[in-house]
Amino acid sequence: MIALSREFPSIFGAPAITVVDPRIFALRYFAECLACNHCADQCCQYGVDIDWANMETLRTLGPSFVDFIAVPPQEWFTTEIVHDPEFPSSAHARTRTRNGKCVFAETNGRGCRIHAYCLAHDLDYHLYKPLVSILFPLTFEAGALVPASEVLDGTLVCTGVGPTLYDAVRPELLAYFGEAFVAEVDALAARS
Numbered sequence: 001m002i003a004l005s006r007e008f009p010s011i012f013g014a015p016a017i018t019v020v021d022p023r024i025f026a027l028r029y030f031a032e033c034l035a036c037n038h039c040a041d042q043c044c045q046y047g048v049d050i051d052w053a054n055m056e057t058l059r060t061l062g063p064s065f066v067d068f069i070a071v072p073p074q075e076w077f078t079t080e081i082v083h084d085p086e087f088p089s090s091a092h093a094r095t096r097t098r099n100g101k102c103v104f105a106e107t108n109g110r111g112c113r114i115h116a117y118c119l120a121h122d123l124d125y126h127l128y129k130p131l132v133s134i135l136f137p138l139t140f141e142a143g144a145l146v147p148a149s150e151v152l153d154g155t156l157v158c159t160g161v162g163p164t165l166y167d168a169v170r171p172e173l174l175a176y177f178g179e180a181f182v183a184e185v186d187a188l189a190a191r192s
């Protein structure tokens with residue numbers, strides 16, 4: 001692990017990153033997710049951990065969002081609440097799955113309906129889509145920015161070619177952790 005000069009909290013206050021795993025500068029994946037024609041949105045098959053406040057934010061989008069998702073709100077999330085200080089609310093649940101995919105996955109094509117709804121309604125998807133989904137295939141773990149387990153265990157089908165994990169996710173890291181964070185990690189990437 002490489003220690004950063006200080007702690008970098010996300011725009012939500014958590015998670016906060018203090019170290020980065022150098023493997024994020026070496027491991028690669030396809031990155032242009034919607035241009036892929038063979039993965040069938042594999043990374044959305046298990047659902048995703050979602051912050052407690054994020055769940056409420058989605059519920060407040062109202063009837064037009066409910067219609068867009070086409071799944072009743074009571075079927076969106078698991079009921080078990082997991083306490084985790086790395087999430088903005090210090091608690092998360094999980095998006096449920098249906099027919100082998102996250103309930104928010106598009107069923108008549110590709111992609112995420114939360115993301116699609118935000119684009120269609122001029123909303124910043126960073127405030128609505130689960131943080132864990134946006135950062136994938138990077139993730140956070142005890143203050144470290146690390147490759148997701150699916151990259152490390154080889155179960156993610158699109159690894160091996162394309163940009164590095166860091167280069168691909170850098171715009172999202174900039175959105176959540178800010179310019180000072182990416183400037184410091186850019187310097188680490190250049191030396192790796």
Ligand code: SF4
Nearest residue numbers: 044102104105112133
């Ligand atoms: S929230 Fe969207 S991106 Fe995340 S797992 Fe569900 S469908 Fe995929």
